[in-house]
Amino acid sequence: MDALYHSTNKIIHEIQQCFQQLNNPGVDSIAVENEIMTKINTVNANCDRLDVLVFKVPAATRQNSKMKVDQLKYDIRHLQTALSMYQQKRQKREMEATEREQLLTRRFQPNSETTIDLDYSLQHNTQMQNAHRGVDEMLSTGNNIINSLRNQRDILKGARTRMLNVGSTLGLSDHTIRLIERRLTDDRYVMFAGMFVTLCIIGLVIYLLA
Template identity: 25%
Template sequence: MNALFNHALKQSQSIKSDLETFAQSPSTTSLALQGQISATLSSLQRSLDEYDAAARREVIQDKQDKAFSRIRNFRAEAADARTQFEQLKREREEALTSVNRAELLGRRPHQSGTPDNPYASSNSSSISANQSVPAVAIPREFLTRTTDQLDEFIERGRAVLGDLTEQKNMLKSTQRKLYSAANTLGVSNETIKYIERRAKQDKVFFYGGICICLLAFYLILRLFR
């Protein structure tokens, strides 16, 4: 269980460090860090479940109580971290919304109520007809949202890849345990077969000895008669 405890402790410390970085500047923190925090929280939950299962199999009461106490502390820290993470995400969304609103209002052009020469509209329209229509500029807010969505998709992919890597390592560990158990079982089978052969040999010697003794008794009785 010490390995499970150290692994959970490492994940908990990583989450605290990432949350501190996120809290320093929520509005400028990338979605990559958010995805990393989310993935680590999910991985910590799985680690605590494994730790809890191992603690329930512990036969020494003191070690089991100590493990359960550590698990409760880890779960409380994970819950606090998740609450702080959600709060920081809300602060980031609010900050980005305020920035986008300010930029949108700042780009709005100023229109005059009455033109200086109202009779010049026909001339200006004829001139503008000969000019090409300018390209429509893409709003910065749209680009920002698109970039954020792409980053979110990438981080989700990284989280899934991390989960698959972790599952691969677990499968490798399980495979090694199965091989070890198979090797141990193979040695046991050979030992059992060796014992069975020795038992058969001992039976042959035993019954053979009985036959020889009976024959000797018969010969002795026959000679003395």
């Protein structure tokens, strides 16, 4: 068991030396990685054999032997983790180098999708401007309608006053005057209803175009 333990411990030291070689420029890292992996597999196999042999040593030294084997397992696990991390970093560096090379050698051409997006944006902007212009025209028309209705209200109010004066002068009955006032009131409601409907239509158009 002692011979196997010492040979396994020697392999672990060799693995550590291989890691130092990976830091040297110009070294074939793939070959060194393969060598490290082979040695790690050998150490793991030796540790499995040592686990069996440790139960064959005298009981007085068994605990000490088991601690030595556990130390070998601990060391080889750390070395295996270090190799995995190194391989990941190397692969990342190679991928970044490949991407840089592709970017340097790529010929940039006009992107048709970008052109389509720009055309769509211009078309959408034109449509929005037309919609805003249409809303402004409708607001102007609505304002003119409201002013016209307001003028008609003033005219009706003046007509009512004149009719009342004429009725008083001609001696019309109270019933006739009330009928005239009711007609004027109905006309006023019609005017307000027209104003309300016009405002609702303008508001609906603005909501749909917004």
